[in-house]
Amino acid sequence: MARYTGAVCRLCRREGLKLYLKGDRCYSEKCAFAKRAYAPGQHGQSRKKVSEYGLQLREKQKARRIYGVQENQFRTYYEKANRQKGVTGENLLRLLERRLDNVVYRLGFASSRIDARQLVRHGHFTVNGKKVNIPSYLISVGEVIALSEKSKSSPKFAGMNDTLAGKTPAAWLELDKNNISGKVIALPNREDIDSPITEQLIVELYSR
Numbered sequence: 001m002a003r004y005t006g007a008v009c010r011l012c013r014r015e016g017l018k019l020y021l022k023g024d025r026c027y028s029e030k031c032a033f034a035k036r037a038y039a040p041g042q043h044g045q046s047r048k049k050v051s052e053y054g055l056q057l058r059e060k061q062k063a064r065r066i067y068g069v070q071e072n073q074f075r076t077y078y079e080k081a082n083r084q085k086g087v088t089g090e091n092l093l094r095l096l097e098r099r100l101d102n103v104v105y106r107l108g109f110a111s112s113r114i115d116a117r118q119l120v121r122h123g124h125f126t127v128n129g130k131k132v133n134i135p136s137y138l139i140s141v142g143e144v145i146a147l148s149e150k151s152k153s154s155p156k157f158a159g160m161n162d163t164l165a166g167k168t169p170a171a172w173l174e175l176d177k178n179n180i181s182g183k184v185i186a187l188p189n190r191e192d193i194d195s196p197i198t199e200q201l202i203v204e205l206y207s208r
Contacts, residue, residue: 056201059197059201063096067099067102067195068114069096089202092199092203094187095138097193098140098188100120101117101120103145103182103184104119108175120133120134123148125145128143128144142184143183143184144183146179152180157180161178172189172192173185
C-alpha cells in the first residue's frame, strides 16, 4: 500500500479529532478541522450509526495516521506486540513510540511526526554517533539521538537551542538542550503516552 500523499487535514476530519499532523498550523486559526469538524465528502455532515467493527477499524486507522505507519507495517507491529509478554495493546503503543521519527518529535526536534520523518530520511540525526536515516528504526533504552554535527550549521536548525528552551520531553526521555540531543532512559509506560488511542479496540479488531 502506497503512502498517503493527499491533504493531511482530511485525515483529521475523517477521524473526528485533531491528529496534529501539521505541527504549529494545527494550533492556529488556519486549522481545517477547527473550521470544518466533520468528515470530508458529500455526506460528511450526515449522522451515521457506527457498528462495533466500524469503531475498531476507525481506532486502528487513527493510530496508523497518528504515527504515519502503513497497513502492512502496522500489522507487523501488532504481531510483534502480541508475541511479547504483557498487555498487547500497550506493547503496540510502546513499539510505535520507539520509532526514531516519533522520538525525534517527542524530543522537540520537529514540529510534527511528518516533519520528523522527513528530517530523519535526510540524514540529519544520529543514533549513538552513527547516522540513521530509517524513520522506523526502533530506539532502545540507553541510545542517544542527536542532531548531526554537519546539520548544526544548517540554516534550517538555526535557533534550535531557543526553540528547545521551553520544551519538556516525555518522562521516558532525557533532553540535552545545549547539545541538541536526547537519550532514552526507559521504555514508555502507558501513562506516558498521550496519543488519543483506545488500544483495546485495535486488539479486538485483530483478534476477530
